[in-house]
Amino acid sequence: MIELDSVTKRFRVRGREVVGLDAVSLSIAPGEFLAVVGSSGSGKSTLLLTLGGLSRPDTGSVHLNGYSLYDLSLPDRARARREAIGFLFQTFNLVPYLTALENVQVPLYLAERSPTDQEQEARRLLKEVGLGDRLDHKPAELSVGQQQRVALARALANKPTLILADEPTGSLDPEQSNEIMGQLERLHSEGTIIVLVTHDPSVAARATRRVRMELGRISEENTK
Amino acid sequence: MTTLRLVWRELRERPGQLATSFIAISLGISVIVAIKTVAHFSEKAVARQLDELGANVLILPKGVSVGDYYTSDVHGEEMPEEYVGRILNSSLQGVDNLSPKLTQSMELGTGRILLTGILPKNEFGNKAAWAEAGGIFARPTGCGTVKSPLAFLQPGQPDKMAVRRAVVEELQPNEVLVGAEVAATHNLKAGAKLTVKGKSFAVRQVLPETGTVDDSRVFAHLHTVQKLFAKPGKLNGIEILGCCQSIAAGTLIGGLNKLLPDARVVTIKQIASTQLKTNTLMEKFSVIFLAIIVIVGGAGIANYMQSNVQQRLREIGTLMALGMEPRSLLVVFLAKAVFLGVTGGLVGYVVGSLLAVVLGPQIAQAPVLPLPVWLGWAVLLSTGIAVVASALPAARAARLDPVIALREL
Numbered sequence: 064m065i066e067l068d069s070v071t072k073r074f075r076v077r078g079r080e081v082v083g084l085d086a087v088s089l090s091i092a093p094g095e096f097l098a099v100v101g102s103s104g105s106g107k108s109t110l111l112l113t114l115g116g117l118s119r120p121d122t123g124s125v126h127l128n129g130y131s132l133y134d135l136s137l138p139d140r141a142r143a144r145r146e147a148i149g150f151l152f153q154t155f156n157l158v159p160y161l162t163a164l165e166n167v168q169v170p171l172y173l174a175e176r177s178p179t180d181q182e183q184e185a186r187r188l189l190k191e192v193g194l195g196d197r198l199d200h201k202p203a204e205l206s207v208g209q210q211q212r213v214a215l216a217r218a219l220a221n222k223p224t225l226i227l228a229d230e231p232t233g234s235l236d237p238e239q240s241n242e243i244m245g246q247l248e249r250l251h252s253e254g255t256i257i258v259l260v261t262h263d264p265s266v267a268a269r270a271t272r273r274v275r276m277e278l279g280r281i282s283e284e285n286t287k
Numbered sequence: 288m289t290t291l292r293l294v295w296r297e298l299r300e301r302p303g304q305l306a307t308s309f310i311a312i313s314l315g316i317s318v319i320v321a322i323k324t325v326a327h328f329s330e331k332a333v334a335r336q337l338d339e340l341g342a343n344v345l346i347l348p349k350g351v352s353v354g355d356y357y358t359s360d361v362h363g364e365e366m367p368e369e370y371v372g373r374i375l376n377s378s379l380q381g382v383d384n385l386s387p388k389l390t391q392s393m394e395l396g397t398g399r400i401l402l403t404g405i406l407p408k409n410e411f412g413n414k415a416a417w418a419e420a421g422g423i424f425a426r427p428t429g430c431g432t433v434k435s436p437l438a439f440l441q442p443g444q445p446d447k448m449a450v451r452r453a454v455v456e457e458l459q460p461n462e463v464l465v466g467a468e469v470a471a472t473h474n475l476k477a478g479a480k481l482t483v484k485g486k487s488f489a490v491r492q493v494l495p496e497t498g499t500v501d502d503s504r505v506f507a508h509l510h511t512v513q514k515l516f517a518k519p520g521k522l523n524g525i526e527i528l529g530c531c532q533s534i535a536a537g538t539l540i541g542g543l544n545k546l547l548p549d550a551r552v553v554t555i556k557q558i559a560s561t562q563l564k565t566n567t568l569m570e571k572f573s574v575i576f577l578a579i580i581v582i583v584g585g586a587g588i589a590n591y592m593q594s595n596v597q598q599r600l601r602e603i604g605t606l607m608a609l610g611m612e613p614r615s616l617l618v619v620f621l622a623k624a625v626f627l628g629v630t631g632g633l634v635g636y637v638v639g640s641l642l643a644v645v646l647g648p649q650i651a652q653a654p655v656l657p658l659p660v661w662l663g664w665a666v667l668l669s670t671g672i673a674v675v676a677s678a679l680p681a682a683r684a685a686r687l688d689p690v691i692a693l694r695e696l
Contacts, residue, residue, distance in 0.1 A: 117689040138612045145610025156605040160300035170609045172288035181288055
């Protein structure tokens, strides 16, 4: 369960104050697949980073699985991210000098799993996303679709209860996009909470709940 | 995946940037190692040079010049033998051996000779030439005595400067040692009889030829000569074999001057002054290079780390999103600095030692070999510079706001 209570976040850009989130309150129940849509600058990504414990709100609170995320110390918040949250980015954010296998090993290494465990688990995950034959390829040697699948395997490494995906299909062609969405739907069906930010209405349509954001506020909400 | 593996893979990804910092630090370290190694062997060479000269400090009566003394050490002034006790009972460091003397000119047959009263053990300790010439007298090991750096090539060979067996330990009141020239002139051999001022002496030994005034001397026990010339407790001079480092530092001469304010203390360190100047120059150079390496090497590494953090903003943001703690990020960057420092120190040591071995002998006037002790110092120094220079950029990476890092995408 995730709860945002009157969360406000403001930034200062070139001397001007920009509202990222304006008194946003939102509850996300276990097993939900939430799509956040809205135009650029509407606050979608800020909402995602705030949910992920990466951007402290100016006011309001964020509760994840019962504890107040921003009342935790920095190391504890980092541990909460390792254990409960998986991130997917539009540009994948794979570490360029590591192989696919090593990229998936990173969160397992951060969780202090043994190198043997890390390797076994990373192999299993990559096989699961259909990249069992690309283990030793570096990101530059993979197609964008394959890179996003490596990023998905990495996000799943520590069996998170929440996946935060920022435009995960934004760089993909329709076929690759469909593939990634299929994987997210599979995870959703297994009980993982998915929060996905997207511009694409067809991608948003596959979520069970949608919210629209405008000027840092939730302007519209509907459920399938 | 381990922290070291993560660091290693990143280092391999950007070898060009790394190479610049690596070359800067290892070159700096190699220059320091080379200077320090050559300086070490050069100091040893000076020490040997001074040691081979025998006595290197003279204590003379106030009005006597070094020239007077070296002419024949016969002059009008004398000083008390009590000075010897004063030196021995003091806490003065750096006196390896001291040899009090009383010399008198006298007739022998148709010519004149110099009769010099000595304390045998002390005198032999100061006479490198006697030891070298026949190896019959004991010389102590002391300052400047070194094992040949090439000794390992000749196992079983005794060290050149190692202590020699004492043949003449004592000189009886009726015994004399005769210089080579006196022996030749008066046809004297060991066991021969010699009458000096009405007293009969037995020749204990004919001394090896040294090419010095010693060849025209006859040596008897100090107290015998004092008695013979009715000068009890009197000396012409005291020759001291001083530790060259104490002489170079000025502590021995200063100490002796303080101890014997009525005597004249002179040193012959100027004989090795060129080499001493070279050593001092090298010492100054090493300090200058140390400052340069700290500033240039440190600034180079700091700049490299800073640009590395800037280039890796996306990666840092991602690692934070994946749950890396700030402390772990700090460790990743500092581990890289340690790697740079350790390898830079190792390579710097090897290159510096090679430079010293190849070019050093011309400066040190002696064979130069690598000094293993500098390996540790080189690695420590290099690592210290790399870690200190990287501390700020690493701390900046650890304190980065993940939102800012991720928005650099």
